[in-house]
Amino acid sequence: MLSHENLDTFDSFRKLQSLKGIRTADGSLTAERVQECSVPAAAGLVYNYAAKEVNPRLLKILQELADEAQLIGKFEELYNGEVVNTGEKRKVLHHLTRGQLGKDVIYEGRNLRTFYTEQQKKMADFAEKVHSGKILSSTGKKFTTVVQIGIGGSDLGPRAMYLALEQWARKNNTLKMTARFISNVDPDDAAGVLSSVNADETLFILVSKSGTTQETLANELFVKAWLEKKGLDPSKQMTAVTSETSPLANNPGYLASFYIDDFIGGRYSSTSAVGGAALSLAFGPGVFADFLAGAHEADRSACVQDIKKNPALLDALIGIYERNVQGYPVTAILPYSQALSRFPAHLQQADMESNGKQVNLRGEPVNYATGPTLFGEPGTNGQHSFYQLLHQGTDTIPLQFIGFTENQSRDDVIVDGSSSQKKLCANLCAQIVAFALGKKDDDPNKNFPGGRPSSLIYGKQLIPRTLGALLAHYENKIMFQGFAWNLNSFDQEGVQLGKVLTKKVLGGEMDGALKAYADIFGI
């Protein structure tokens, strides 16, 4: 394995620190700069960093940092199957669910690429049988709705991906089933979703890698009781996505089971069976395959050493500069696409759960800031909400814009000489420039300081391939940042303590403050 050292041990990082406070996105944001600061990404996407505070000297040092920290080499180790999740002693193989980047990865005599593609094939066959009516509900009805039961990584990614393609699929006559999602242990979540579906036309997918997730098991029983109350047979309307060693595996209580393994982290599981079952059912296996192809293309572009040809790596390194040199604690994700309404929530998990850590791979505390807080809402909605603070607040928050030339539904309306889609894109362009350049005004209340850095990822239209590439871009960005910070981005020990204390409360073993809080809720 390569040597894994802290960010602040690198010469290039010390050089980077000397560049604190450079300003490029203000006076020098010219048309030429917009054209130059452009990196082709996968599936026709382009990453543009013109409105970031980046100059050639900074780029040079970021390249040195990428090389010194061996970021590409570490990615190679990862996709070649080394045990890079050292705490849990696991490989990290979500890239392998969408293509082969390096060597065959063999585990316990099995080629894991083969395993993942077998599962995809199994899901495709199952979905086609459901769509063709070969598999029917327990009363013989055709399934029209799929409801995924899962939480965290088994919910946010698949939900965000479904919403991202729903209108596109409707327009392209490939919306085979509508999808809904139950996640929260709050029983009102399941009650709300169930109130909106027809029981005898609904197929459920239970998703839990371990098969022991408290929320998911509770919601499974909630749903089963509801089906039984309606005289339906849950075993004919419920499928499972789990690991082969879980209690849910090979279980006659499910109509079908699809498998993942320990090398697919929850927050990186959208391209595995965790996302594949719901997306294949909702949109058809071909759409899911296109989504995977886009992700694989982005993975390939992440293998390139030259940061000017590797958008995920460049994005990651600019983020390191913003976090560790400029000291910005927050990043906003601002997709100008209603289809991406829950994409920021998914990235919030992917990013904050991966890199919200304070010890390095050797378990030593690090002396620098790691993962930032990440949030976002789609534009133009956000413009009428929190953009006030982004423009005129006392903190600088780096921004990541996403936009597309064409909308998905192709429905549109011309008002005041422009379509809504054109208005959407015009707003996006206007915001980038407003944040970068600001505007002097004699009334200080109307003064915009500018110098608020942003990047832009754009493409022609959000289609399955584009979505896959977009998702993989961010997954790889997070991975590179984790490498740079010398973290294990693939465990989540920070979720354990809450689980332990919850068990104590439910087992009646609590005292002190914990008991006092439990008393409040009559537990």
Added chain:
Amino acid sequence: MLSHENLDTFDSFRKLQSLKGIRTADGSLTAERVQECSVPAAAGLVYNYAAKEVNPRLLKILQELADEAQLIGKFEELYNGEVVNTGEKRKVLHHLTRGQLGKDVIYEGRNLRTFYTEQQKKMADFAEKVHSGKILSSTGKKFTTVVQIGIGGSDLGPRAMYLALEQWARKNNTLKMTARFISNVDPDDAAGVLSSVNADETLFILVSKSGTTQETLANELFVKAWLEKKGLDPSKQMTAVTSETSPLANNPGYLASFYIDDFIGGRYSSTSAVGGAALSLAFGPGVFADFLAGAHEADRSACVQDIKKNPALLDALIGIYERNVQGYPVTAILPYSQALSRFPAHLQQADMESNGKQVNLRGEPVNYATGPTLFGEPGTNGQHSFYQLLHQGTDTIPLQFIGFTENQSRDDVIVDGSSSQKKLCANLCAQIVAFALGKKDDDPNKNFPGGRPSSLIYGKQLIPRTLGALLAHYENKIMFQGFAWNLNSFDQEGVQLGKVLTKKVLGGEMDGALKAYADIFGI
């Protein structure tokens, strides 16, 4: 008017700064402390700050600060109708939409409380006619769905409030109509919503105070074209909420119009006709009246000088300590209630648009941090997402938990000896304690530092009255913080520059970088 001075001019603020870094929520978080640090709030809610880093000395200084900054006096000025939105020269009267706190507020010869209650009556009458079938769609069908078209303040609050009560209303047989919301100028937003409703059973509410909001007018025409294509008469299926001076007022194109005025800011308009029309139609006027009553009760509790009896004020002041003394840049809102799924997004607007500012009431730059970044998702979902960073990240993020003993639908299931609702509350209790106390572990990767402060607002069940009180709590908290920071919390000049530049793009008047970005999108 009272004198308005910067936070850093107060003696009490200088005293406050000497308390940087106090720790109380760790070793000293005892059962007694949980019981003591409890402030009754409106509508049966309780604000508990036991897990905040607050000790008696800090509380004493916060009281001094409240007094020295005349926070209660400033609230009195506001509700008595002084022009506290000085930039726009407007009164700020959202409190008056839900009750009379002080003097009659007369404007141009009109008692504004009377005006707001007249509008409520008008909405109630209209809603009852819709529910009883006296008002039918253009093909004579009963309206079953209401779709609100609005953005920002005309969307986030009403949407969050509707979602907060939907399951409760379903359970209590008072879900008269389902509600949907169109906001984004992205035409896929409207296309998606319209694909899920029956045209001849859907009533639309167009909401724009000025009657000139770009997104809302575009979506209005989108919807009208869709209705007309289906042979329906938009004027028989569309209502408006606007100001009396807007182009939408007294317009025969609408079945009915309900009015607000310039003294109701968008982000504070949930209790005005902006929220009232949709909520009265969805749940019936009685539910909306209960919601207002809860808000009014919370407003009354915000009038109290003693911070230990004024939960909104105390919450605000603890936030000032965290932001300006501890230096925390972010706050998370964590409701353990799926019904509050969009409540954090609404508060994100309310807070960040109100206090994301860097000049004081006199237009002078302030030398201290103002409004923080605010984000959140419901628990337990967030536990499986970004809580990793909250527990073990390198930044401390103050937390605001919300919880209820009972769920809304009353549907539940017992798994492993406990109901889902009990599991939900147990998780909430466990998290508060985990964040505060942490846990030492020899494996540094499994070590929890603790000392991560949180507060808790809790109640028996989320019902209309509780929701009103909860909303008003946060509105008043934000208001008090704005007073303390000496900001105008009621304008939003930071949204203007983007509008100006968007017009330039759409008008073809752009050059330089703006043109280069527009070229990317083929504008």
